[in-house]
Amino acid sequence: MQKLRISAVSYLNTRPFIEGMNLSGFTDQVDLSLDIPSVCATKLLEGTVDVGLVPVAVLPLMKEYHILTKYCIGAIGPVRSVALYSEVPLTQIKQIILDNQSRTSVALVKILCEKLWKITPKYTLGTDGYETLIQGETAAVVIGDRTFALNSQYPFIYDLAEAWIALTGLPFVFACWVSNKPIGAETENLFNQALSRGLEEIDRISVAFAGRFPANADLSGYMHRNLSYSLDEAKQKGLKMFLDFLA
Numbered sequence: 001m002q003k004l005r006i007s008a009v010s011y012l013n014t015r016p017f018i019e020g021m022n023l024s025g026f027t028d029q030v031d032l033s034l035d036i037p038s039v040c041a042t043k044l045l046e047g048t049v050d051v052g053l054v055p056v057a058v059l060p061l062m063k064e065y066h067i068l069t070k071y072c073i074g075a076i077g078p079v080r081s082v083a084l085y086s087e088v089p090l091t092q093i094k095q096i097i098l099d100n101q102s103r104t105s106v107a108l109v110k111i112l113c114e115k116l117w118k119i120t121p122k123y124t125l126g127t128d129g130y131e132t133l134i135q136g137e138t139a140a141v142v143i144g145d146r147t148f149a150l151n152s153q154y155p156f157i158y159d160l161a162e163a164w165i166a167l168t169g170l171p172f173v174f175a176c177w178v179s180n181k182p183i184g185a186e187t188e189n190l191f192n193q194a195l196s197r198g199l200e201e202i203d204r205i206s207v208a209f210a211g212r213f214p215a216n217a218d219l220s221g222y223m224h225r226n227l228s229y230s231l232d233e234a235k236q237k238g239l240k241m242f243l244d245f246l247a
Contacts (some may be wrong), residue, residue, distance in 0.1 A: 056174065074180070
């Protein structure tokens with residue numbers, strides 16, 4: 001019988017899930033690959049994996065999808081790792097370079113520009129190294145682990161999760177576990193148990209990965225307080241509102 005094929009995000013924010021799958025033995029039962037969010041989405045859309053931790057903006061593009069587990073990558077306040085970086089205030093921004101690693105951040109910043117910030121910048125899609133182009137009236141959305149090195153470099157940093165909450169009063173879900181076909185209640189239950197196990201390892205993960213990030217990154221605080229992993233009722237409402245905006 002073919003193993004369940006899973007694509008998970010390779011960022012630090014997903015390490016508790018990966019650790020949980022490893023410690024519980026769940027990875028022995030699946031074929032796991034680690035990818036940037038946009039690749040997770042592409043693999044799930046193309047059917048080269050069965051399950052992905054995918055940017056939620058991909059959901060309307062799927063012919064069939066099933067949201068799995070009680071867990072997600074979400075935020076109930078500033079997330080710190082998805083932000084708009086700028087040398088000038090919002091009203092002076094003329095161009096925004098979009099992060100090519102996630103569909104969700106691209107859609108989210110456009111919603112915020114229109115509905116919250118009331119600005120109409122030109123959008124361009126970033127390529128490798130685009131962070132160096134942030135200057136003058138050109139801002140950029142950056143996500144994931146790269147943000148830790150940027151968070152002290154720019155005078156204006158607009159946290160996209162914090163802005164979404166200001167707009168809607170609801171938490172934001174960046175990514176959730178999605179399958180393109182039913183995987184069965186027993187498998188999903190084992191999956192849930194594995195992810196739950198990993199969330200107990202945040203402090204150990206923070207120590208193990210500290211050397212890869214700036215000294216002031218506070219990885220434990222990031223994963224304990226900035227990230228919110230439970231896909232609870234409030235986050236489901238936030239997700240529905242985001243998908244309604246997309247529609």
